[in-house]
Amino acid sequence: MSEVHLLFHQPIADHSFSADRSLLAVSRDTKTVTSVDIAPNTRRIVTCSQDRNALVWEPSPTGWKPTLVLLRINRAATHVRWSPDETKFAVGSGARVIAVCYFEGENDWWVSKHIKKPLRSTVFSLAWHPNSVLLAAGSADAHARVFSSFIKGVDQRPEPTVWGERIPFNTVCGEYINSSGGWVHSVAFSPSGNALAFAAHDSSVTVVYPSAPEQPPHAVLSVTTQMLPFVTLCWTREDQLVAAGHDCHPVVFEGNMGGWRLAYSVDDPRKSAGSGASQESSALNMFRQMDLKGKSSADDTNLKTIHQNSITILRPYEGRAGNVTKFSSSGVDGRVVVFSVKS
Amino acid sequence: MATINYRLIDVDALDPESAFPAELLTPPCDPIPTSEIQSLATHCRQLLQRGDQEAALVAALENVPYGGDEQGKELHLGTVLEILSSIKAVEMSPLLGRLYASPSGTELLDVLTKYLYKGMARHNNSASSTSTPGVSSHATGVSSVSGAREYGVAPGRGDGGGMSVLLSWHEKVVEIAGTGAIVRVMTDRRTV
Structure with a gap:
């Protein structure tokens, strides 16, 4: 049911499939590339790294041609994502800024513009609104924020949304604190863009439904769980999202403005088929284990989940926005796995 | 030659905008x-x-004195520990189950976990006989704010008595609220 690809015995910081899924880009932690994203239509790849730079890779007859983008940041770049219209990309960093980058045809280079205030700490994750102007950021200062990244001359003036109507660059359209002050690991807009979800280090997932610009939101719904913290989120439908993190298997949340709840686990370790097989050990096996490792139980160094370590990135894999049927995950164990949303 | 180790300079201290x-x-x-x-x-x-x-x-758990001063927090810790030690071991799990099922259940068990860890930390302090200001230690190792109250731990059993109560509560809480409760206590900046 799930496709498992063990690529290397090293952590994968991020992964991205091309639109036709013929191309998979992964970033490894051997050096310092922290994040990667493939633009589905232009097929351009953007990567960012702890060396404080971003590279845009363009396909050319002689291979991939990299272009260096000056981000003007003094700390590592942590996360990069193309805007849905593929004209801009945003880079989060440890320098308390988000660099919004766009191509300037006149000078034939990528220019970056900084979103600074009111970020107080490292930005862990970024997510684009479908209109390619609003940008959500989760950071170590316990806040999830929604900014405007409107750039004159690049963006068309967007239709008014629940987040705001007239929104110049760096407008803060929403700011939400995690009640226990935990790092916000991941942010994600719902398919319509009218709701924002974020996962924080207190093992919670929060969904925010804004009402109108400058007004208090309709609802801020927090689900605390019995699990270890989630570090990545992926919306599958307007009423369903997948979260994964340090518990090494994805879980599905379902709900609406009336309330959210943890619905079920994908690759649930408690009912995985692998566990039965590994527990079934012969007497010979038992004595061998006792001899080799000084214990009678079967090998317990393997987790019962497919991922053998924390999952760090989830992405939609199959289905259109608003009805995603399969999603892919990558993690510290060097695996890329494709799961179907149905358990 | 330069004797300054540049790697150890706190560059953030030189940047007024980085105050956090x-x-x-x-x-x-x-x-x-x-x-x-x-x-x-x-x-x-x-x-x-x-x-x-x-x-x-x-x-006791619903009215957490997050905004209290040290003395007030110590006092409330005493109250919670007194209640905990008055509950029999067989009653722990059913009671926790009922608490967890209530609307603010997770919140209540998170607060309880905070007090369990705080109680353990204090036991540790009194065992290593470092005198915490405002806390007196008995010969039994059971400490209380006023010095007049004890937590239902049989005298003469030593420090292990109170600690084992806390440990068995901890076990039961994690069974019900999961590792999430521990992570939340470590994360939460609202301390008890």
Whole structure:
């Protein structure tokens, strides 16, 4: 049911499939590339790294041609994502800024513009609104924020949304604190863009439904769980999202403005088929284990989940926005796995 | 040659914009006078005397003095520990199950976990005989704020008695609320 690809015995910081899924880009932690994203239509790849730079890779007859983008940041770049219209990309960093980058045809280079205030700490994750102007950021200062990244001359003036109507660059359209002050690991807009979800280090997932610009939101719904913290989120439908993190298997949340709840686990370790097989050990096996490792139980160094370590990135894999049927995950164990949303 | 180790220079200290006061992360809490915590303690003790341990525990956990000063927090810790040690081991799991099923269940068990860890930390302190200001240590190792109260731990059993109560509560709480409760206590900036 799930496709498992063990690529290397090293952590994968991020992964991205091309639109036709013929191309998979992964970033490894051997050096310092922290994040990667493939633009589905232009097929351009953007990567960012702890060396404080971003590279845009363009396909050319002689291979991939990299272009260096000056981000003007003094700390590592942590996360990069193309805007849905593929004209801009945003880079989060440890320098308390988000660099919004766009191509300037006149000078034939990528220019970056900084979103600074009111970020107080490292930005862990970024997510684009479908209109390619609003940008959500989760950071170590316990806040999830929604900014405007409107750039004159690049963006068309967007239709008014629940987040705001007239929104110049760096407008803060929403700011939400995690009640226990935990790092916000991941942010994600719902398919319509009218709701924002974020996962924080207190093992919670929060969904925010804004009402109108400058007004208090309709609802801020927090689900605390019995699990270890989630570090990545992926919306599958307007009423369903997948979260994964340090518990090494994805879980599905379902709900609406009336309330959210943890619905079920994908690759649930408690009912995985692998566990039965590994527990079934012969007497010979038992004595061998006792001899080799000084214990009678079967090998317990393997987790019962497919991922053998924390999952760090989830992405939609199959289905259109608003009805995603399969999603892919990558993690510290060097695996890329494709799961179907149905358990 | 230069003797300064440039790698050890705190460059953030030179950048006024990088100031990051911890209060920014702490959700605001209203200050609570110690007298209020004292009256809550009296209320809880009355419930205990009536034999309603569950109501006493819920009352103590629902009214967490996040905004209290050190003395007030110590006082409330004493109240919670007193209630915990008055509950029998067989009653722990059913009681926790009922608490967890209530609307604010996760919150209550998270608060309880905070007190369990705080209780353990204090046991540790008194065992290593470092005198915490405002806390007196008995020969039994059981400490209390006023010095007059004990937590229902049989005298003479030594420090292990109180600690084992806390450990068995901890085991039961994690069984029900999962590792999430521990992570939340470590994360939460609202301390008890």
